[in-house]
Amino acid sequence: MVVIRVHADIQMGDFSGADLISDLPQSIIESILTQLPIRDAVRTSILSSKWRYKWTTLTQLVFDEECVPRNERTLFQKSLVNFVTHVLFLHQGPIHKFQISASYLQSCPDIDQWILFLSRNDIKELGLEFGEGQWFRVPSCLYNCKKLTQLALVRCELDPPINFNGFISLKSLNLHQVLVPPDAIENIICSCPCLESLSLSYFDSLSLNIHAPNLKCLYLEGEFKDIWLEDTPLLVEMSVAMYMTDDIAEHFEQSSSCNFVKCLGGVPQLERLSGHIDFTKYLSIGNDLGRLPLTYNHLKTIELYEVSFEDMKEMLVVLCLITSSPNLVELHVSCSNSPAATDDPDLDFWEKKRSSDCLFNRLKVVEMTDMSGGLQEMEFMKFLLGNSPVLEIMSIKPFVYDMETQLNMLIEL
Amino acid sequence: MHCHCQMSEGAMAVVKPEMKSYIWLQTVDGSIQQVEEEVAMFCPMICREILQTGMGSSKNYAISLPQRVNPAILGLILDYCRFHQTPGRSIKERKTFDEKFIRMDTKRLCELTSAADGLQLKPLVDLTSRALARIIEGKTPEEIRETFHLPDDLTEEEKLEPLRNITDDPRIRLLNRLYARKRKELKERQKLKNVEVEEERVDERSVDDLLSFINGGDGDSKGTRTKNKKKHRRRKEQNKDSSSNNSNWNHNKEFDPLPLAGQNGDLNDIFVGSPSRNPKSQDSTAANFSSKIEFVDGDIDDDLDPAMKEELDREVEDFARRLNSDWPERMQEILSLGQERRPVPISMNDNGSASRYTSLGQR
Numbered sequence: 079m080v081v082i083r084v085h086a087d088i089q090m091g092d093f094s095g096a097d098l099i100s101d102l103p104q105s106i107i108e109s110i111l112t113q114l115p116i117r118d119a120v121r122t123s124i125l126s127s128k129w130r131y132k133w134t135t136l137t138q139l140v141f142d143e144e145c146v147p148r149n150e151r152t153l154f155q156k157s158l159v160n161f162v163t164h165v166l167f168l169h170q171g172p173i174h175k176f177q178i179s180a181s182y183l184q185s186c187p188d189i190d191q192w193i194l195f196l197s198r199n200d201i202k203e204l205g206l207e208f209g210e211g212q213w214f215r216v217p218s219c220l221y222n223c224k225k226l227t228q229l230a231l232v233r234c235e236l237d238p239p240i241n242f243n244g245f246i247s248l249k250s251l252n253l254h255q256v257l258v259p260p261d262a263i264e265n266i267i268c269s270c271p272c273l274e275s276l277s278l279s280y281f282d283s284l285s286l287n288i289h290a291p292n293l294k295c296l297y298l299e300g301e302f303k304d305i306w307l308e309d310t311p312l313l314v315e316m317s318v319a320m321y322m323t324d325d326i327a328e329h330f331e332q333s334s335s336c337n338f339v340k341c342l343g344g345v346p347q348l349e350r351l352s353g354h355i356d357f358t359k360y361l362s363i364g365n366d367l368g369r370l371p372l373t374y375n376h377l378k379t380i381e382l383y384e385v386s387f388e389d390m391k392e393m394l395v396v397l398c399l400i401t402s403s404p405n406l407v408e409l410h411v412s413c414s415n416s417p418a419a420t421d422d423p424d425l426d427f428w429e430k431k432r433s434s435d436c437l438f439n440r441l442k443v444v445e446m447t448d449m450s451g452g453l454q455e456m457e458f459m460k461f462l463l464g465n466s467p468v469l470e471i472m473s474i475k476p477f478v479y480d481m482e483t484q485l486n487m488l489i490e491l
Numbered sequence: 492m493h494c495h496c497q498m499s500e501g502a503m504a505v506v507k508p509e510m511k512s513y514i515w516l517q518t519v520d521g522s523i524q525q526v527e528e529e530v531a532m533f534c535p536m537i538c539r540e541i542l543q544t545g546m547g548s549s550k551n552y553a554i555s556l557p558q559r560v561n562p563a564i565l566g567l568i569l570d571y572c573r574f575h576q577t578p579g580r581s582i583k584e585r586k587t588f589d590e591k592f593i594r595m596d597t598k599r600l601c602e603l604t605s606a607a608d609g610l611q612l613k614p615l616v617d618l619t620s621r622a623l624a625r626i627i628e629g630k631t632p633e634e635i636r637e638t639f640h641l642p643d644d645l646t647e648e649e650k651l652e653p654l655r656n657i658t659d660d661p662r663i664r665l666l667n668r669l670y671a672r673k674r675k676e677l678k679e680r681q682k683l684k685n686v687e688v689e690e691e692r693v694d695e696r697s698v699d700d701l702l703s704f705i706n707g708g709d710g711d712s713k714g715t716r717t718k719n720k721k722k723h724r725r726r727k728e729q730n731k732d733s734s735s736n737n738s739n740w741n742h743n744k745e746f747d748p749l750p751l752a753g754q755n756g757d758l759n760d761i762f763v764g765s766p767s768r769n770p771k772s773q774d775s776t777a778a779n780f781s782s783k784i785e786f787v788d789g790d791i792d793d794d795l796d797p798a799m800k801e802e803l804d805r806e807v808e809d810f811a812r813r814l815n816s817d818w819p820e821r822m823q824e825i826l827s828l829g830q831e832r833r834p835v836p837i838s839m840n841d842n843g844s845a846s847r848y849t850s851l852g853q854r
Binding site: 096097098099100102103105106109110111113114115118121122124125126127128129130 | 597598601604605608616617620621623624625627628629632635636639640641642643644645
């Protein structure tokens with residue numbers, strides 16, 4: 079019997095050396111235990127009498143699918159929930175970080191109790207990621223977590239009470255596939271004065287008006303009706319992947335505001351801008367851009383993907399951006415696969431642009447992907463090449479299927 | 492006074508081209524070493540000593556290092572400091588150095604951790620504790636005890652407390668059950684007339700079992716749930732071979748009324764909870780099924796006649812084998828056990844799919 083034999087070996091007196099590790103300061107022990115998967119950390123309680131409760135004061139608890147043996151789905155859910163409940167039950171002292179993420183995790187009543195327990199134990203960083211299925215309705219005790227600095231929710235339902243005053247210390251908010259009443263989002267954002275990082279993804283038809291004086295990073299992905307950065311003076315990094323359905327586009331036809339200004343008008347400190355899918359299109363809607371009184375002195379990297387070059391308005395957006403960024407270093411542009419243009423590009427316009435004094439004095443890297451060799455694109459590239467004295471790398475990746483135009487393109491350049 | 496020597500590596504260096512400064516350090520055994528100033532200043536504790544007390548500038552006024560720092564370890568630490576305080580090293584270079592640096596035997600590593608902590612050299616403490624974590628990860632308790640020379644001084648009772656087994660360690664569970672069985676055996680021998688007591692216990696539980704059985708729904712196809720435990724004990728034993736594994740793996744944490752002293756190991760639960768076996772009604776029959784298995788678990792030790800003993804031994808063997816088999820296979824087995832009297836032999840499935848168990852140190 080393997081087990082019995084092993085037990086016999088571990089009688090006292092087998093080891094000549096003294097205990098190597100148990101007398102290290104608790105802070106080191108905790109540092110070691112924190113770097114172990116939670117399962118191993120809890121198992122140390124069986125090592126010796128000194129180790130019995132060493133793990134119970136850990137302030138960081140991170141759970142995932144590895145915590146319990148992988149079994150059939152329904153049983154897995156139950157054993158994971160049980161495991162977490164018992165860990166919490168045995169735990170002593172404050173818990174600063176709690177994170178659970180499992181593709182099989184479903185909503186269940188125990189989880190409400192976890193949140194309640196955490197809200198009483200000074201929770202600072204909370205992350206909940208549920209699996210597909212019924213989304214977890216976050217209980218009201220979450221809003222009592224006064225010390226919360228980071229909140230990340232995936233597949234949950236949030237419904238803050240009317241008198242919710244926000245999280246005073248919240249610095250980072252990440253909501254992915256979260257069901258929230260539309261006005262509640264804006265309220266949450268503006269009632270968290272310390273908010274520095276905001277990430278919202280997979281929202282439907284959201285009209286967003288952001289007041290966040292300390293916001294530094296913004297990440298948006300989903301279907302947005304409107305993005306208005308009303309009060310974000312410190313914004314440094316911004317990434318927007320925006321889907322625009324046709325009816326949203328129509329809605330804009332009637333409005334008279336300039337989306338570009340609304341979105342990018344109040345971000346003087348911006349260093350990095352990244353726009354995907356319909357973002358450029360969104361920006362192009364509104365009043366004529368003309369000469370904008372905006373300069374982005376810190377903007378170093380611009381990434382605009384899926385730009386429809388054939389649309390003159392979108393072209394203008396790109397040009398406007400890059401000409402307003404004197405310190406631009408990197409530019410990445412990709413072309414959307416729209417059918418060939420019907421109009422010829424306005425060559426006069428391009429002639430004027432090329433001969434203008436607009437120089438990109440710091441532009442070093444230009445990367446153009448998915449190019450289809452359209453005339454507008456060619457003009458744009460010529461413009462860039464002609465006005466970038468320190469350009470080091472110009473990388474052009476054509477759209478794969480169009481072999482013939484590729485060659486033509488290269489010849490022209 | 493706050494010492495920033497850790498932050499800016501070269502900033503505190505006071506290297507005069509003609510004359511290098513040295514700091515004198517004294518370890519607890521009395522030996523004194525001299526070290527280049529910028530290297531020594533990399534340690535916050537030494538840095539502070541120098542700035543606050545002015546010690547260290549000569550042999551007579553050497554800085555006394557904490558007891559945990561012996562000369563050999565000090566040498567190692569100074570090597571570390573010397574490397575990292577040199578400006579202009581790339582991150583990759585530093586990482587490579589760190590990886591090589593911590594390759595040493597465990598005893599040394601522990602001493603190094605302790606010494607680094609004494610000198611308040613946080614980057615080194617982080618590095619060494621990460622290395623220690625890597626050593627501990629994935630090992631069985633026995634292996635860990637051996638590596639770190641930990642005394643196995645928890646009493647049997649303490650080990651048996653499932654308090655410790657909430658991570659589903661099947662080896663511990665096996666141990667629990669073996670101990671429980673042995674204890675029962677001893678009790679049997681000591682007491683001459685204990686049948687009544689046992690029967691009472693059995694009866695009690697069979698009532699509860701009945702209740703839960705009724706409450707939980709009896710649509711299970713397994714056919715292992717029987718009302719009269721004594722009659723079908725043999726079958727239950729065999730079913731328990733496989734099914735208990737399931738219960739152990741999944742329902743070790745089932746709430747249970749406060750068990751009697753001698754039964755701790757049997758049911759693997761100590762939490763005082765609601766008297767109902769299922770703390771909340773479960774929709775899935777699978778969950779019901781598992782909770783009922785918990786019951787059966789407790790009866791196993793009542794029969795200790797030789798035939799049963801053989802059963803027990805075989806059961807433990809099976810148990811050990813099953814530690815290597817797949818969950819789906821076990822499910823199949825349970826489902827197919829049904830009316831059979833003998834356990835279905837499982838195909839040994841040692842592929843990596845049961846990696847969870849192999850990682851527990853099955854050899």
